[in-house]
Amino acid sequence: YMNNFLDKIFFRSQNLDYVSKNLKDITINTPANKIFDAINSYSENSEARYVGGCVRKVIKKEAIDDIDLATNLKPNEVCEALKKNKIDYYETGIEHGTITALIDKQKYEITSLRKDVVTDGRHAKIEFSSDWKEDAERRDFSINSIYSDKNGNLFDPNNGKKDLEEGLINFIGDTENRIKEDYLRILRYVRFFTNYSNHQHRPEIIKIIKRNIDGISKLSSERLLDEFKKITNSKKFLKLFEDDLSLELLHLIFPQFKNLENFKKLNSYAKNNIFSIDFIFLLSLMVIDGTDNTEYFLYKFNVSKKDQKRLKMINSFYNEGIDIKKFTEKNLNKYLYYNGNEAVIDIINFKIFTSKKVEKKLINLLENYKDKVIPVIPITAKTLMNDFNIPEGKTLGNKFKSIEEIWVNNGFKISDKQLQKVIKS
Numbered sequence: 001y002m003n004n005f006l007d008k009i010f011f012r013s014q015n016l017d018y019v020s021k022n023l024k025d026i027t028i029n030t031p032a033n034k035i036f037d038a039i040n041s042y043s044e045n046s047e048a049r050y051v052g053g054c055v056r057k058v059i060k061k062e063a064i065d066d067i068d069l070a071t072n073l074k075p076n077e078v079c080e081a082l083k084k085n086k087i088d089y090y091e092t093g094i095e096h097g098t099i100t101a102l103i104d105k106q107k108y109e110i111t112s113l114r115k116d117v118v119t120d121g122r123h124a125k126i127e128f129s130s131d132w133k134e135d136a137e138r139r140d141f142s143i144n145s146i147y148s149d150k151n152g153n154l155f156d157p158n159n160g161k162k163d164l165e166e167g168l169i170n171f172i173g174d175t176e177n178r179i180k181e182d183y184l185r186i187l188r189y190v191r192f193f194t195n196y197s198n199h200q201h202r203p204e205i206i207k208i209i210k211r212n213i214d215g216i217s218k219l220s221s222e223r224l225l226d227e228f229k230k231i232t233n234s235k236k237f238l239k240l241f242e243d244d245l246s247l248e249l250l251h252l253i254f255p256q257f258k259n260l261e262n263f264k265k266l267n268s269y270a271k272n273n274i275f276s277i278d279f280i281f282l283l284s285l286m287v288i289d290g291t292d293n294t295e296y297f298l299y300k301f302n303v304s305k306k307d308q309k310r311l312k313m314i315n316s317f318y319n320e321g322i323d324i325k326k327f328t329e330k331n332l333n334k335y336l337y338y339n340g341n342e343a344v345i346d347i348i349n350f351k352i353f354t355s356k357k358v359e360k361k362l363i364n365l366l367e368n369y370k371d372k373v374i375p376v377i378p379i380t381a382k383t384l385m386n387d388f389n390i391p392e393g394k395t396l397g398n399k400f401k402s403i404e405e406i407w408v409n410n411g412f413k414i415s416d417k418q419l420q421k422v423i424k425s
Contacts, residue, residue: 020152031103038085167198183215256297
């Protein structure tokens with residue numbers, strides 16, 4: 001009780017500014033209020049608070065895309081509280097203290113207060129805690145250790161709000177210890193620096209990061225790519241390429257990203273449309289360089305079979321040294337038929353995004369193929385069997401393939417004369 005009382009005196013700022021108002025509005029206008037009610041009513045001392053990204057984004061007047069909460073209840077108690085209030089949930093990471101509540105198709109991550117007992121640079125062995133300050137001290141940066149109750153009263157033991165407003169990215173406690181606890185924090189530093197810093201990198205921070213950069217090899221490819229994806233989703237993504245030190249760190253973390261320097265000199269169309277392309281295509285711009293680098297990237301990083309196929313397709317197309325003259329409707333229609341819309345859009349986009357100047361012809365082609373329907377061949381193997389008495393087997397397959405080839409190369413047309421010639425051959 002005394003700790004809670006001191007909490008309120010020393011670390012809560014009960015200001016009625018826009019931060020408090022907007023956090024309170026989230027409580028009122030989203031189902032988050034149901035979670036607060038469920039947890040806060042569980043026992044006399046139980047409490048939930050907003051934490052992390054949603055608080056940071058309210059302070060910076062950014063759009064909020066997810067809502068995370070922290071609580072002094074243990075995970076099994078969180079489950080009991082949610083169940084009692086008929087709130088759906090699933091145990092996403094119960095061993096790490098995280099339960100995900102699901103209301104109106106919206107996910108809310110609820111994490112129990114924790115302290116690290118043992119860390120190895122990848123995972124932490126944790127113990128659950130009821131001490132908010134202890135939980136704050138195990139977090140990475142001051143700007144990520146700002147909590148708020150449902151009414152918008154802040155609990156900010158590491159002065160994160162002040163750092164955020166001044167554009168300072170400060171590790172909590174000892175920088176080297178923080179990094180050695182989880183080497184992903186090196187990449188997170190790049191993300192938060194790009195998004196929020198108004199200052200130069202502090203040389204001592206960069207020195208410590210470089211000293212520990214080899215620890216990145218302990219991390220799974222999924223965690224690394226997921227964190228990098230968050231950098232690319234940021235509105236400040238292109239600011240990254242104005243900062244040579246951040247770029248140097250990215251090169252050290254992802255040596256397969258051979259083309260990062262190209263992002264410094266994107267053409268005007270590419271700059272204006274960088275946020276309309278998806279992550280896998282963005283990766284293609286970074287790894288495809290006319291060598292076997294794409295294969296090496298796919299060997300090192302675990303991406304889905306579908307995404308692998310897509311990267312390999314763009315890579316094989318451009319390894320043939322394709323120039324602008326190849327981008328005729330006839331060639332692209334052929335490519336569309338055999339590979340589908342996404343493949344055509346990828347190869348046109350790749351050419352647009354890697355060209356020094358904007359080619360109007362390519363922009364027009366891109367528009368043309370966005371909703372283009374893939375033609376369907378009017379003659380099938382069944383037609384050949386029924387109408388021309390060709391028995392099932394190798395001959396049928398070869399004749400159909402020849403007919404299809406003529407039809408595709410002739411702009412999806414075939415004359416009776418051409419058809420009869422194949423049938424009789």
